[in-house]
Structure formats: structure tokens, C-alpha cells
Amino acid sequence: MSDWKPTACLICSLNCGIEVQTEGGHITRVRADKNHPVSQGYLCEKAQRMDAYQQGRDRLSSPMRRRADGSYEAIDWDTAISEIAGKLAAVRDQHGGESIFYYGGGAQGNHLPGVYSQSTLAALGVRYRSNALAQEKTGEAWVQARMFGCGIHHDFEHAEVGLLIGKNPWQSHGFPRARLVLREIAADPNRALIVIDPRKSETAAMADFHLAIRPGTDAWCLGALAAILVQDGLANRDWMADHVANAEPVLEALARIPVSQFAEVCGVDEALLRAAARRMAGAETMASMEDLGMQMGVHSTLGSYLHRLIIGLTGAFGRKGTSYAFIPFRPLGAGGGGASSKTSGERNFRRSPVTGFPVVMGLIPCNAITEEILTDHPHRFRAMIVESANPVHSLADSARMREALRALDVSVVIDVAMTETARAADYVLPASSQFEKAEASFFNFEPEANAFQLRHPLFPPREGTLEEGEIHARLCEALGVFGEAEVAPLRAAAEKGLDHLAMAFMQTIGANPALMPVASVLLYRALRKVLPEGMSNAAGVWGVAQLFVQAFPEEAARAGHTGPLAGNRLFEAILGSPSGTVFARQDAEDSWKRLRSPGQQINLHIPEMIDALLALDPAGPPRDAEYPFILSAGERRTETSNTSIRNPDWLRKGELESTLRIHPEDAAALGLADGAPVEVVSRRARARTVVECHEGSRRGHVSLPNGLGLDVVGEDGTVKRHGVALNELTDYRWRDSVVGTPWHKYVPVRLEPVG
Ligand SMILES: Nc1nc2c(c(=O)[nH]1)N[C@H]1C(S)=C(S)[C@@H](COP(=O)(O)OP(=O)(O)OC[C@H]3O[C@@H](n4cnc5c(=O)[nH]c(N)nc54)[C@H](O)[C@@H]3O)O[C@H]1N2
Ligand SMILES: Nc1nc2c(c(=O)[nH]1)N[C@H]1C(S)=C(S)[C@@H](COP(=O)(O)OP(=O)(O)OC[C@H]3O[C@@H](n4cnc5c(=O)[nH]c(N)nc54)[C@H](O)[C@@H]3O)O[C@H]1N2
Ligand code: SF4
Numbered sequence: 001m002s003d004w005k006p007t008a009c010l011i012c013s014l015n016c017g018i019e020v021q022t023e024g025g026h027i028t029r030v031r032a033d034k035n036h037p038v039s040q041g042y043l044c045e046k047a048q049r050m051d052a053y054q055q056g057r058d059r060l061s062s063p064m065r066r067r068a069d070g071s072y073e074a075i076d077w078d079t080a081i082s083e084i085a086g087k088l089a090a091v092r093d094q095h096g097g098e099s100i101f102y103y104g105g106g107a108q109g110n111h112l113p114g115v116y117s118q119s120t121l122a123a124l125g126v127r128y129r130s131n132a133l134a135q136e137k138t139g140e141a142w143v144q145a146r147m148f149g150c151g152i153h154h155d156f157e158h159a160e161v162g163l164l165i166g167k168n169p170w171q172s173h174g175f176p177r178a179r180l181v182l183r184e185i186a187a188d189p190n191r192a193l194i195v196i197d198p199r200k201s202e203t204a205a206m207a208d209f210h211l212a213i214r215p216g217t218d219a220w221c222l223g224a225l226a227a228i229l230v231q232d233g234l235a236n237r238d239w240m241a242d243h244v245a246n247a248e249p250v251l252e253a254l255a256r257i258p259v260s261q262f263a264e265v266c267g268v269d270e271a272l273l274r275a276a277a278r279r280m281a282g283a284e285t286m287a288s289m290e291d292l293g294m295q296m297g298v299h300s301t302l303g304s305y306l307h308r309l310i311i312g313l314t315g316a317f318g319r320k321g322t323s324y325a326f327i328p329f330r331p332l333g334a335g336g337g338g339a340s341s342k343t344s345g346e347r348n349f350r351r352s353p354v355t356g357f358p359v360v361m362g363l364i365p366c367n368a369i370t371e372e373i374l375t376d377h378p379h380r381f382r383a384m385i386v387e388s389a390n391p392v393h394s395l396a397d398s399a400r401m402r403e404a405l406r407a408l409d410v411s412v413v414i415d416v417a418m419t420e421t422a423r424a425a426d427y428v429l430p431a432s433s434q435f436e437k438a439e440a441s442f443f444n445f446e447p448e449a450n451a452f453q454l455r456h457p458l459f460p461p462r463e464g465t466l467e468e469g470e471i472h473a474r475l476c477e478a479l480g481v482f483g484e485a486e487v488a489p490l491r492a493a494a495e496k497g498l499d500h501l502a503m504a505f506m507q508t509i510g511a512n513p514a515l516m517p518v519a520s521v522l523l524y525r526a527l528r529k530v531l532p533e534g535m536s537n538a539a540g541v542w543g544v545a546q547l548f549v550q551a552f553p554e555e556a557a558r559a560g561h562t563g564p565l566a567g568n569r570l571f572e573a574i575l576g577s578p579s580g581t582v583f584a585r586q587d588a589e590d591s592w593k594r595l596r597s598p599g600q601q602i603n604l605h606i607p608e609m610i611d612a613l614l615a616l617d618p619a620g621p622p623r624d625a626e627y628p629f630i631l632s633a634g635e636r637r638t639e640t641s642n643t644s645i646r647n648p649d650w651l652r653k654g655e656l657e658s659t660l661r662i663h664p665e666d667a668a669a670l671g672l673a674d675g676a677p678v679e680v681v682s683r684r685a686r687a688r689t690v691v692e693c694h695e696g697s698r699r700g701h702v703s704l705p706n707g708l709g710l711d712v713v714g715e716d717g718t719v720k721r722h723g724v725a726l727n728e729l730t731d732y733r734w735r736d737s738v739v740g741t742p743w744h745k746y747v748p749v750r751l752e753p754v755g
């Protein structure tokens with residue numbers, strides 16, 4: 001038997017398949033897994049360092065309880081579960097489940113906590129939740145709901161033209177085998193890459209058209225491109241006649257956009273903008289993607305809208321090599337809480353209770369969370385559960401987030417490590433690592449053959465830790481929502497086989513529909529003994545598979561999962577394919593069936609977005625004279641990994657430091673040499689780092705890497721911060737007016753030489 005074990009890289013949403021060798025609790029060798037249906041043998045260099053995750057610092061091996069003086073004591077699991085359940089139930093009984101807030105549910109490699117926490121949230125009647133998607137993707141989702149009625153993705157592999165807006169796939173990926181695909185486009189004279197980025201990123205350096213805009217001016221740039229398509233007669237009118245609705249008011253508004261003035265604001269030569277628009281319009285197929293450069297910038301929701309107007313005006317949807325509607329194995333923003341309680345009355349759960357922001361993808365804006373807590377509003381959040389996320393470190397305004405956590409009646413963190421957020425919570429529950437249990441991610445976005453990988457554990461669970469299925473099952477049992485009486489018939493059926501389980505499950509839910517919201521933990525208890533050794537955390541996937549084949553029977557059947565019990569066939573395929581399995585097949589043209597908009601056309605007109613476009617300030621985005629540089633607070637680089645790698649050794653031994661990228665002439669003007677120490681000062685705080693002269697930087701624009709600045713406890717017991725903790729510098733009020741996404745890419749700062 002081969003000693004190479006299939007698993008996946010956990011650094012980014014691609015979760016490329018890898019095979020590893022292990023020894024003494026370490027991952028000792030890593031190679032690409034050619035059998036992974038999506039990555040097909042592709043890897044980037046970051047996967048080689050996967051052991052750094054498993055050897056992460058600050059790992060927990062016991063539940064922790066905060067003492068009055070702010071220190072923590074280890075407590076046993078039974079005490080922790082009964083105290084936490086008791087305190088959360090008390091908040092629920094006094095103020096309603098809607099006063100308990102849930103944050104997280106999974107990071108780049110682990111989405112099973114999101115499946116099991118559903119049960120705990122239902123047991124508590126939780127109505128409000130959020131996660132990192134509500135600081136990047138909610139603007140996009142808000143627009144898509146109004147234009148398409150479904151989620152869309154992009155097929156760069158087969159596209160003639162690739163358009164990237166504030167996205168650097170060379171470092172951050174975002175589509176499979178990104179570096180290979182970028183190289184192929186760049187090398188082919190018949191294809192073209194258009195990149196909108198103030199900086200000459202690795203991707204921009206490969207572009208045929210690099211629109212090096214002033215930071216924060218995406219809306220003007222995209223507005224100008226859309227206007228050129230209309231004003232120069234480049235729009236794909238034939239295609240539009242069949243496929244878009246409500247074009248007239250949009251065309252009329254775009255006809256009025258002053259292209260030269262918009263070009264001036266974004267700082268790009270008008271002739272270059274016109275040439276880029278012409279190239280897009282002339283292409284048979286175009287794939288396009290926006291990401292944080294725009295989504296964490298000024299007017300980001302408007303930018304998402306203008307991006308999709310360009311898709312509608314050029315006809316770049318619903319064919320191979322364009323954008324398409326994907327079929328998710330499980331929707332990422334899934335869920336929502338339990339039934340209304342006696343305290344919920346006539347409340348509108350589609351808005352956040354205190355700030356009134358719209359709830360998008362079931363999430364409230366990350367930048368509004370502290371305001372939903374630090375207030376005497378009667379509907380404020382009074383308790384919080386954080387799982388597999390580090391909001392004190394990853395959300396704007398760390399100091400205020402810490403203050404908010406401390407203001408709650410009770411706060412609970414479920415994590416593998418004693419993170420910055422855990423250090424502000426009342427209770428911390430230690431999870432087994434992603435290599436110590438069955439895990440998976442629901443980042444399934446492939447166009448024609450979409451795949452899912454259920455990973456098998458590489459190591460036994462660390463002493464004292466539990467997997468999330470077990471944690472939530474225990475919480476739900478302590479909350480009294482189910483017990484052995486409900487589990488026993490399901491377990492007995494499961495022992496006879498999955499087809500028996502399917503019948504018994506339907507009977508159980510039929511007899512007691514109130515059990516459906518806690519199905520994931522019921523299944524966890526019922527399937528534990530039936531699943532292969534170490535795979536108990538996979539029980540919830542059985543439920544996901546059943547729901548999937550109900551929602552998409554045809555697409556599942558085309559992938560071979562057929563028959564009256566297709567969900568079981570799919571689950572068996574998943575269990576039996578540790579490198580991943582195709583769960584759905586469709587054609588690019590099937591995208592049109594997914595549009596929930598009337599007539600299955602793309603709706604071009606969102607009145608408030610057109611108003612916002614016409615109201616764009618001719619002076620450009622706001623400036624602050626005392627803080628003349630714009631900081632892009634969070635750049636993806638080879639050394640960054642959000643905060644999942646809590647290990648300063650993951651690059652060179654113990655030398656993990658942030659560097660401030662700056663144009664050499666800006667550095668010289670400040671008397672700063674390469675490698676010189678410098679203080680970055682925002683209105684909120686200051687941080688010390690070192691200068692990296694970077695030819696790719698735009699004048700006036702500086703950048704720091706994301707995910708660093710973790711406070712790690714060293715072997716001598718002292719805490720050391722490794723790099724800049726960006727969100728000590730950011731302000732929660734600095735956010736989009738529509739959906740509240742942060743302006744992390746647009747932080748005004750001053751630079752002060754040190755010493
Ligand atoms: N190595 C690595 N890869 C990752 C991650 C990681 O931590 N490390 N994280 C993953 C996650 S969670 C995400 S969400 C993605 C994010 O992936 P990306 O969005 O691609 O990553 P960023 O580097 O944050 O931003 C992309 C680009 O936006 C540019 N930019 C800055 N300001 C502006 C602006 O005003 N307008 C425009 N148009 N562009 C601007 C930056 O110069 C940068 O090149 O990466 C994923 N991949
Ligand atoms: N200023 C600024 N801030 C940013 C960004 C930026 O560009 N600039 N980027 C933002 C983006 S795009 C994102 S996606 C967020 C990411 O920020 P978060 O959503 O907070 O996610 P991660 O940093 O990935 O943290 C994941 C947590 O899960 C824990 N963990 C790892 N494995 C397991 C497990 O198996 N079980 C459990 N229970 N926990 C586990 C890790 O220890 C870690 O604490 O950061 C955002 N913050
Ligand atoms: S970092 Fe992303 S692209 Fe690179 S190997 Fe890991 S999952 Fe794949």
C-alpha cells in the first residue's frame with residue numbers, strides 16, 4: 001500500500017488536492033494529487049508548507065474559562081458544555097434567541113462546522129449571523145440577487161479575454177490552476193488579459209491592458225468602460241435583445257457619462273480605456289472576476305453592479321469561456337436561525353437590529369457588529385458564538401471588537417488555537433485540527449463538472465480536543481433538544497445500511513418535524529459507529545448529499561448519482577473517493593435555467609445603482625490631507641494565509657515580518673531606504689514595520705500583507721507579535737453605504753521615519 005495519503009491544501013479557496021507522507025505527527029512530504037477532479041495535479045508553492053498548519057502555535061488541549069482578572073483556567077469538557085449551554089439558554093430565555101449572534105462557521109479549508117452549528121443555532125433560536133463573506137462578497141451578492149437571482153462564477157480557462165478587477169490570481173488564485181491559465185492567456189496572441197489594479201501586481205505585469213487606476217476609483221473606471229461600450233456603439237445589441245431586460249434606462253444613463261472626466265478621476269489614459277473596451281467588445285468570449293481590490297474599496301457595491309453591466313453589455317454569460325451560474329454542493333451563505341420566539345414579535349429579520357443594514361446572504365455586515373453590541377438598544381446582541389474565525393484580528397477595528405466581546409453577557413470561541421479572539425472570550429472550546437478529523441470545504445464553483453472532496457484524517461485527534469460534530473452534539477444534548485430516544489431508531493437503521501437510514505430518517509422527521517433543524521447532530525450521533533474509523537465528522541455530509549440530489553436531481557444523475565436513493569449513491573461515492581468526486585454535471589448554457597429573474601433574462605436596471613453612478617463625485621474618492629498615502633491594508637503574498645497558519649516558522653525560521661511596499665521615489669522623498677524602519681499612522685493607531693521599495697507600487701499608494709501580525713506565545717511564555725496587525729489601524733466606520741463592506745484597500749495613512 002502506498003504511504004502517500006490524499007488530502008488538500010488549506011491556504012486558499014481552491015483547496016488543491018495534495019498527497020502527503022507523515023511521520024511523528026508531521027507532514028514530511030507533499031506532492032500534487034493528479035486524481036483531484038479540479039486541481040488535476042496543479043499546486044502552488046504554498047502547499048509545500050502545509051505542516052506549518054499542523055504544527056500551529058497556541059494550540060489548545062482543554063476547554064478554557066476566563067477568570068475575573070482576564071487570565072484563563074483549564075476546565076473539563078462536561079463543565080464547559082453545561083456552563084455554556086446554561087448561560088446561552090439563560091440569554092435566550094430572557095432576551096430571545098435573536099440576541100445571540102453567531103460569527104464564522106469555517107475558513108479556507110473547513111466548512112463542516114457550518115453544518116453542525118446549524119443545529120446549535122436552531123436549538124437556541126439564533127437569528128443573526130455573519131462571517132468573512134460579509135466583509136467581501138455581500139455587495140456582489142446584493143447585486144447578483146437583483147440582476148441574476150443566482151450566484152455566478154467565471155471560466156477563465158476557455159475565455160478569449162480575461163478581465164480582472166482588483167484581483168491578483170497569481171498570488172491569490174480564485175480559479176483553478178490560475179498560474180497556468182494566466183500564462184496560457186498571456187502567451188496566446190489571440191487572447192488578452194485586462195487588469196484593473198493600481199499596482200503592477202504579478203498578474204498586472206502579464207496583462208495586455210493594465211489599467212493602473214488611482215486607488216479607490218474602480219467605480220469611475222468601470223463606469224467609463226461601460227459608457228464607452230454604449231457611446232461607441234460597441235454593445236452586443238443582438239445578444240442583449242434576447243438575454244437582458246430593462247436595458248433602456250441604463251443605456252440612457254450610460255450615454256450621459258462624461259468619459260473623459262471619469263478617465264481623469266481614475267488616472268488612466270482615455271485612449272487606453274477605449275482600447276480595452278474595444279478589446280472586450282470584440283471578444284467571442286470573456287470571463288471576468290472582481291475581488292478585494294474593489295470589494296474592499298470605495299463604492300464597492302456600485303463597482304460590483306458596473307462589472308455586471310459590462311457582462312450584460314458584452315454578452316459574456318451562459319457560454320463556455322464566459323461567466324456561468326454554478327451549482328453549489330451546499331450554499332455558502334446557507335442557514336438562518338430557528339423559529340420566532342415569544343420575544344421576536346413583529347421584528348424584521350431582513351435588517352440588522354441596531355444599524356438597520358440589509359441582511360445579505362443571511363449575514364449582517366462585519367463592520368456593523370460592534371455597533372450591534374456596544375449600545376443600550378433593547379435589541380442589541382448580548383451573547384456571541386465564534387467558530388473557526390478570528391474576528392478580533394480579521395475585522396476592522398480590533399480594539400473595538402475586543403471591547404464589544406467583553407461587553408457581552410457571554411462569549412464562546414470554538415477554535416484549534418488560543419487566538420486573539422479567544423483571548424477576549426469567556427469560554428474557549430478546543431477543536432481537533434483539520435488533519436485530525438474528516439473535513440471538507442464547500443467552495444465548489446466549477447462550470448461543467450463540479451466536484452467535492454471529503455478529506456480523511458492524517459493524524460489522531462490531539463489530546464483534549466473534539467471535532468465540531470461532537471461539540472455541537474453535546475451542546476444540543478445539554479440544551480435538551482434531543483436525546484437517546486430520538487437517536488436510537490436512526491442508529492439501528494444506519495447499522496442495517498444507508499438505505500434503511502434514509503427511510504428511518506424520513507419517518508423520524510415526519511413524526512417530529514421539529515427535529516429537522518437539528519438533523520446534523522442527530523445524524524452525527526446515529527452514524528458515528530457506521531462510518532469508517534476516524535470519519536465520524538463526515539456524518540453531516542450524508543444530509544447535505546440528500547438535500548443536493550433533491551435540489552438538482554438531473555445534474556446529480558448526469559454525474560452518475562441516480563435512482564430513488566441517489567443521495568446515498570452520492571454519499572457512497574464521496575466516502576469512497578478520498579481525492580474528490582464529481583457530484584454534478586451541466587453545460588454552460590444551463591446557466592440560463594438557473595436565473596431566477598423573470599423570463600430568464602439578466603435584469604440590467606437597479607435604480608439606486610444608476611442614481612449612485614450619476615452622483616459620483618467628480619473630485620474622486622475622499623482624501624484626508626493629514627494622511628496623504630492610501631494604504632492597501634491586506635495584500636495577498638506568498639507569505640500570507642489569512643490567519644490559518646499560526647506559525648512564524650512557516651517561511652524562514654521565525655522571521656515572519658510584514659513589509660510596507662512603496663514606490664521607490666515615494667520612499668526616497670521621505671528619506672526612507674529599502675529595509676528602513678517606518679511607522680504607519682492611521683487615524684486609529686500606529687504600527688511599526690519596514691520599507692520594501694517596490695517598482696510595482698503606484699505613487700501615493702502603499703501596501704501591507706494580510707493575515708500577519710499574530711500575537712504568538714513563544715517557548716519562553718512571552719507573547720510576540722509577528723508583523724503588522726492590520727486591523728488595529730482600520731476603523732469600522734470606513735465602509736460601503738449599501739452593504740457595509742470595509743474599505744480595507746483604502747485606508748488613509750501617514751508615514752513616519754523611525755529614529
Ligand atoms: N497567498 C494567499 N492567497 C490567498 C489568501 C491569502 O491569505 N494568501 N487569501 C484568500 C482569500 S480569503 C481571498 S478573499 C482572496 C483575495 O484575493 P485578491 O483580492 O486577489 O487579493 P488582494 O491582494 O487582497 O487584492 C488584489 C489586488 O487588489 C489591488 N488593489 C488595491 N487597491 C485597489 C483598488 O483601489 N482598486 C483595484 N481595482 N485594485 C486594488 C491590490 O494591488 C492587489 O493586487 O485571496 C485568497 N488567496
Ligand atoms: N485589513 C484586512 N483585514 C482582512 C482582510 C484584508 O485583506 N485586510 N482580508 C479578509 C478576508 S478576505 C478574510 S476571508 C478574513 C479571514 O479571517 P477569518 O474569517 O477570521 O478567518 P481565518 O483568518 O482564516 O481564521 C480561521 C480561524 O479558524 C481556526 N481554525 C483552523 N482550523 C480549524 C478547525 O479545524 N476548527 C476550528 N473550529 N477552527 C479552526 C484558526 O485557528 C483561525 O483562528 O480576513 C479578513 N480581514
Ligand atoms: S494556496 Fe491555493 S492554489 Fe496554492 S496549492 Fe494551496 S489551495 Fe492550491
Ligand SMILES: [Mo]
Nearest residue numbers: 132133136642
Ligand atoms: Mo476572503
